[in-house]
Amino acid sequence: METNSRPVVVKRMPERVSARVARKFWQEVQPFLSVDRPQLVFDLSPVVQLDAAGVEMLLRCMSEAHRRDGDLKLASLSEHAAVVLELTRTERLFEIYESSIDAVRSFSGFLPNAMRQQLLHKRPPTSAAA
Amino acid sequence: MNSMDIRALVLINAKPVLVNDRDHVALAGPPLALLDVAGKSALRRTIENLEPSGIDQVTAVMETNPFYRQGQAAGTRKTDCRVVAPELFWRTCEEVFHQLVQSGAELVLIIRLGAYAEVDLERMLQFHLDQTCRVTRVVQTPAPEVFCISASRRNDAASLFRSGLRKCRSECSFFPSAGYVNPLADARDLRQFAVDVLTLRTATKPAGKESRPGVWVASGAVLENGSRIVAPAFIGSSARVRAGAVVTRCTAIEHHAHVDCGTVVENSTVLPHAYVGAGLDVAHSVVGLGQIANLRRSTTVTVADRKLIGQVAVGAGQRLQSAAARILSLFPQALRRRLTGAEWAQPPKQAPELVPALRRKTPAQREPVGAPTRVHESKTGGEFSSSLVVARRYGDQ
Numbered sequence: 001m002e003t004n005s006r007p008v009v010v011k012r013m014p015e016r017v018s019a020r021v022a023r024k025f026w027q028e029v030q031p032f033l034s035v036d037r038p039q040l041v042f043d044l045s046p047v048v049q050l051d052a053a054g055v056e057m058l059l060r061c062m063s064e065a066h067r068r069d070g071d072l073k074l075a076s077l078s079e080h081a082a083v084v085l086e087l088t089r090t091e092r093l094f095e096i097y098e099s100s101i102d103a104v105r106s107f108s109g110f111l112p113n114a115m116r117q118q119l120l121h122k123r124p125p126t127s128a129a130a
Numbered sequence: 131m132n133s134m135d136i137r138a139l140v141l142i143n144a145k146p147v148l149v150n151d152r153d154h155v156a157l158a159g160p161p162l163a164l165l166d167v168a169g170k171s172a173l174r175r176t177i178e179n180l181e182p183s184g185i186d187q188v189t190a191v192m193e194t195n196p197f198y199r200q201g202q203a204a205g206t207r208k209t210d211c212r213v214v215a216p217e218l219f220w221r222t223c224e225e226v227f228h229q230l231v232q233s234g235a236e237l238v239l240i241i242r243l244g245a246y247a248e249v250d251l252e253r254m255l256q257f258h259l260d261q262t263c264r265v266t267r268v269v270q271t272p273a274p275e276v277f278c279i280s281a282s283r284r285n286d287a288a289s290l291f292r293s294g295l296r297k298c299r300s301e302c303s304f305f306p307s308a309g310y311v312n313p314l315a316d317a318r319d320l321r322q323f324a325v326d327v328l329t330l331r332t333a334t335k336p337a338g339k340e341s342r343p344g345v346w347v348a349s350g351a352v353l354e355n356g357s358r359i360v361a362p363a364f365i366g367s368s369a370r371v372r373a374g375a376v377v378t379r380c381t382a383i384e385h386h387a388h389v390d391c392g393t394v395v396e397n398s399t400v401l402p403h404a405y406v407g408a409g410l411d412v413a414h415s416v417v418g419l420g421q422i423a424n425l426r427r428s429t430t431v432t433v434a435d436r437k438l439i440g441q442v443a444v445g446a447g448q449r450l451q452s453a454a455a456r457i458l459s460l461f462p463q464a465l466r467r468r469l470t471g472a473e474w475a476q477p478p479k480q481a482p483e484l485v486p487a488l489r490r491k492t493p494a495q496r497e498p499v500g501a502p503t504r505v506h507e508s509k510t511g512g513e514f515s516s517s518l519v520v521a522r523r524y525g526d527q
């Protein structure tokens with residue numbers, strides 16, 4: 001999905017995020033995190049099991065994104081994920097949204113109006129692009 | 131009244147009653163009446179409530195369940211406890227009633243848990259005798275299932291048992307009660323019961339010594355230095371609260387539970403033998419049996435990660451075994467180290483990186499990047515240090 005500025009990567013988390021799955025997931029998302037100012041949204045709706053390793057992986061992703069001036073946001077938290085994040089005191093560290101769409105939209109939400117207008121004018125009209 | 135032979139039959143098979151006007155927070159495990167709340171189960175408290183009225187012969191009939199351990203239920207030696215299959219439950223109740231009558235009981239009190247109720251039994255029995263009732267039932271909202279039956283009315287008792295305590299062949303007299311009652315239908319009720327016991331809204335008290343106002347600590351509980359217990363709170367026998375942990379706002383840590391370092395437990399119940407991992411934040415929840423019933427979210431989730439929520443071994447032997455297993459698990463590593471001369475696992479790399487990171491200058495402290503602004507060339511520029519950039523909205527005026 002693409003906002004007014006840069007592309008936002010939406011990634012669905014696996015159902016069971018154990019230590020092994022978390023490692024694999026980290027390897028999958030690493031390319032998206034290694035770009036300049038990465039914008040990621042993790043959809044946690046399928047999660048039915050989230051271990052401490054999974055929470056650690058989320059924090060690692062967030063820290064990696066922040067290091068490159070980007071951000072990681074969470075969306076559609078399942079009950080399990082919500083309870084585990086609250087239990088581990090990490091829910092306050094993430095921006096959490098009801099849906100992935102809301103999370104994606106939020107990336108362009110903080111742009112100053114002037115900059116947003118500028119970006120809109122720069123973008124060629126869709127008919128011309130076609 | 132003391133000369134009368136009065137006996138009690140306590141039934142435990144109640145399924146959680148779904149209440150429509152709120153979210154039901156189920157907890158997979160034994161019947162809630164068997165779970166300890168501030169040191170004692172509802173069953174044990176009920177049996178203790180019978181003793182002042184001279185009813186010391188109690189028979190408990192309960193359905194089999196995988197969580198039940200023989201001897202844990204009643205907690206008193208006087209209680210005859212029978213565990214039966216669900217399909218035989220009501221038949222067994224009927225048989226037990228007959229046995230009680232044959233052994234000389236004149237009045238039989240039937241209490242079904244589920245709901246924990248504090249009824250003025252002496253007044254109820256007096257009411258039953260004065261009204262010459264066959265069957266007397268306690269009336270209250272929410273309705274506890276407490277009946278008093280004259281021993282001679284076997285058929286009434288039989289009809290009551292066969293209908294699952296829903297109806298009786300003859301009309302019941304109703305005894306109004308105003309005592310404390312808790313339906314104990316779900317985790318929310320269990321938590322409320324703990325709050326009510328700790329805030330002394332019930333006649334029954336927390337089990338344990340009140341070490342300071344509002345804090346009850348049972349024997350064998352270990353409160354490590356640096357742990358903080360804020361009243362009202364209960365710490366059960368052989369429970370352990372480790373350094374840096376905070377227990378606050380009507381929290382009950384039941385027996386053999388273990389709260390690890392730095393964890394905050396607020397307005398929650400930690401069930402017997404539950405382990406709560408280090409550095410967690412448990413709030414408005416019932417924790418145990420590998421689950422967390424979060425009352426604010428009205429949901430129960432099973433936590434598979436033993437680092438977060440686990441189970442402390444039930445028996446002392448098992449605990450010793452698991453400790454030994456932990457120590458033994460270190461041997462292969464030690465052996466390998468000895469043979470290969472390898473060092474122990476290196477500490478995480480974050481630690482050495484932390485010190486330079488802390489010493490590094492923040493962006494605000496660094497030298498300004500890019501060409502010097504015009505302000506440096508101006509007369510006023512000399513007044514400011516070179517690291518300070520002054521931007522004027524209307525240029526260099």
